[in-house]
Amino acid sequence: MEGHEKLEKARERIIETIAQNIHLYGLVPSAGRQYGMMFFQNEPLTLDDMTEKLGMSKTSMSTSVRALSDLKLVERAWKKGVRKDLYKVTDDWYQSFIDLFSIKWRRSVTLHLVAIKKSLAELEQLSIDPTASEELQKEVQIDIEKLKYIKNYYEWLERLVDVFEDQKIFDLVPIMNDSESDS
Structure with missing residues (x-):
């Protein structure tokens, strides 16, 4: 198995575990996958970025990010020159x-x-x-x-x-x- 494949497999395992357990926060598995995907990103993401990475609708991404934000699991971020809303996982679990x-x-x-x-x-x-x-x-x-x-x-x-x-x-x-x- 190539290094990138091992990296992706390790990440996917964690993302799926988060998706399985996100119900503890009152959220659906797709929100857990979104959160898990965001966790492994080193840069804040727009809703379009999330839609592209997860293949889910922008509406679904927006609903999930709002729910994750309400629970203070994700927060808005700012980046010079970017006009769209950016989101990132909060640093303090x-x-x-x-x-x-x-x-x-x-x-x-x-x-x-x-x-x-x-x-x-x-x-x-x-x-x-x-x-x-x-x-x-x-x-x-x-x-x-x-x-x-x-x-x-x-x-x-x-x-x-x-x-x-x-x-x-x-x-x-x-x-x-x-x-x-x-x-």
Whole structure:
């Protein structure tokens, strides 16, 4: 096998793995292929460049690059003399993960905590309602305990998101350099 063929085979393996796993970011495999292809480029690309390299429609490329950009996996680039929009893979994969993790989980935590607090307030009112039956009072108390448990969970998850956003995660799980990761 010639050197260029080996290079392309090695790259294609990574591109296909990214395509298979991009669903973790809520994206389709074609967006993963686009991202993987962009990762191996040493220069920013236009949508036309991407269309030519992947053989996909410009509309599809545009949709995917917008989704990748929203997740902060790709960013616009500037090059003197080029009037078309250029895109490149963001340099910091660690920060991209932190951004994605934080955005998705912060939204989820907020939604859950608002619902839990509202439901707890309603149930606590119901728990002191003198017209409620003993059976209903028991069910209400069980539900209150369940909601307190999941409230604690979401507050813990909120603190976990803070650890990522404050980058304290790297104190707990340090980034390894190349020589450390070879073992």
